Amino acid sequence: MSKKGLGIVITILFLIVLPLLALAADPVPPADLDGGVSSRREVSSAKSVNAQAGNVTALFINATVVTKTWQGYYGNVTGTIVLMNSNNMSMYDWEVINPEGEVYAVNDTISDWSGIKCLNFSANSPEMNLSSMEASLGLNGNDPDGVNETFTLSSHPDFWVGSVHINANECKSTKTYVNDGEGTNFYELLLLEPTKNIVVYTGLINSSVTGFDGSPHDFQLLVGVNGHGTSSGEDTYYFYVELF
């Protein structure tokens, strides 16, 4: 009997809003025991398979758990935006009518945007590479929701970050899901700010297109958090957009 490894679905954007990561620590009974059918994250009663002597039944176990590595964010950069802040609701009225470009998410200040470049998984230490990035997120090299398991592509349009040109398909990228399924509305790729050696998660803006939940958004992207072991996964990310 072979088991298919836990099919942990990286792109949590499929899921409906769920309780926090703490729930993921609880073992979850498999939703079904047939291969190829992904299950919703609803805690269901354990199922059983009647075993018949003399037969070998291929048993596929599928289950989805919430990743401890990625947090998703979405939003708009147009029109009137209501952002909840620590004091009260804040409303901003952007003058930009047709946003373009990228949204950048970073957990530190960027002191020099002119040095931005693609994150190189094979870079030589001390420059951030795949190994050091996964270590910072509390990942092991073979974790199924690792960085290279998430950013599996090198497929994206070319774009400018200030005066720095990022060529098409130059950086490691992924496409986040749309309406609970694969889509091409939202590219995300990994950049590096080499002065501080910090990862810049970059989402290409796509004005008011259908997002993960079937509603229109300008951007959606994943940022890395360390929710493994005793780490609590708190990491404040700041979001930037470039004016044109």
Add this chain to the structure above:
Amino acid sequence: MGKMRGFLSVLVLLLLFIPFALSAPPYDYVISNSQDWRDVYSIELFTNLIKSSPFFLVSQRHSTLLLNQLERNKNALVISSDSLPYVLNYANMLEAKGITAEELVFNNVNIDIGDRLDVSNFIVIDDRYGYNAVAVAPYAVVRQSYVLFANKGNIDEIVRFLSTRERIDELIIYGIVDREVIDTLSSFNPEIINEGDRFSNDIEMVKRYQAVKPSKQAIFTNGEFIESEIVSGSNPVIFIGKSNVPDVVQEYIPNSGIDIGVLIGNDLVGTATILRRTLGISVFVKFAQGARDPSGPISKVEALDMYNLPKYNVLLDIISMIYNSATNMIEITYQNTGGIAGYVKGTITLTGDQGEKQVVGDIDPFFIEAGSIKTMTYQVDPFASDKITGKAFVIFGEAPKSLEFLLEKTVELSKVSVADKSSLNITGVYYDSKSHEFIISVQNLGDTDAYFTAEIIGLKVGYETNNYGTKQVELIKARSEREVRIKVDNFLDEDIGKNPKVTLKLYYGERENALVNRIEGEFEVKIKTADYTIWIISGAIIILLLFFLLLKLRVKCDNCRHKNFIWRSRCSKCQSKL
């Protein structure tokens, strides 16, 4: 375990009494717990100087949200205001989260935490101007300077603080401060930075930052709030104006080496876009942060944590646009509806319904006192059109070089045909040292009543030179004289010698909302002596009353019936005993 915790607590307490060295951060986090922006600013700066991570509470609700941003098993210092904290005993809440926390409570945070710093450079500013605190912060961090809030009320405390320092390598007095501050600190040989407006002052600070730590990147803001990146010292701060970028900023950036701007918050997207497009620099907007209390694995972003500073906005409106066909003049009347004086520069495009087009405006900014009105007149070629539309593009601000606000208004001009025959004259100016007022004598030479406002131009007060004016429109009857008073609070007797003559301007007209005429002149200031008339008259009346009382109270001699004053013991006539 209990003994270990006790030992650690004692050790931490001992550390509290040792001035913080700037080499190793003693705390992972330093958290501001105060509703006073000066405390928040001081703590942010202090934290950046000791290279810890700063946080500040902006509300009581924030005290719980912030816990989600902090990691367990770290140590934190909470600095609280003793009179205006957001929460009491915040250290307790942190301990419950698994963070080792200590709390210091201060009455005067700015001085008290400054005492704990081992720095020898200082910057002195006035806490009435929050934007000055923002302007100096990046330089203070890179130069290892501490910022002190000083005014005439606490200058003695500032002197005590500076006098206890082992040495002072650099002392800068930045922006507008009370004259007592400059006078008292002169013994420390300060460098004074005050170019007359906050944008020019800020540019001077940027130049100093660039000399210490050259940067291709600058933070764009307007000095209206504190945000962590602004006070971090990572890049210099440039004020870009609310809706118009002042010329001094547009002129500085191209040759400054700065080709990237990071706008904090999206309130100034308009002016940032102007810079982007006119100067070709890249501009990024930091507009949000991740949710501190995520609703799930996917969350909306939240607004940045910002601490608002006191700000002063010049408020302006156009109350009338008139075409006077009798004089072929356009009369634009402005009103300063705010609480501070300002400077205005307008460009008005006039379009007639028959296709005529003319443009009029101001070459230089003009002054308008808080609460007052001013009419600017412009000569035009006669309009044939019945209907004339005026499109006003007016920039204004608190100083001639700080024209950061924009007023755009399109109105249909009213039409009048009035030949204003009013005629006024200024006959003199006095200074009343008791009331700190300048008294301007005005004479109406004409046969019609007239309205007017008066201004003193370029008056030297302390170390500043400013304009002052009447706050409302005054009426003067035909063929009469009257006086108006302009109060200058900070004008002292020692300033009299700096202003032997003053320049006066009078704006006047027959119509209250159209002061279309003006006169200007230089006048010698006479000092109004104390008015003793009332005292003399009062004294005379009292003496007379006393005299009559004495006469009434005379004692009659029993012998000769002669009346004697009460103090006599014997009659003045017959010497009999009274």
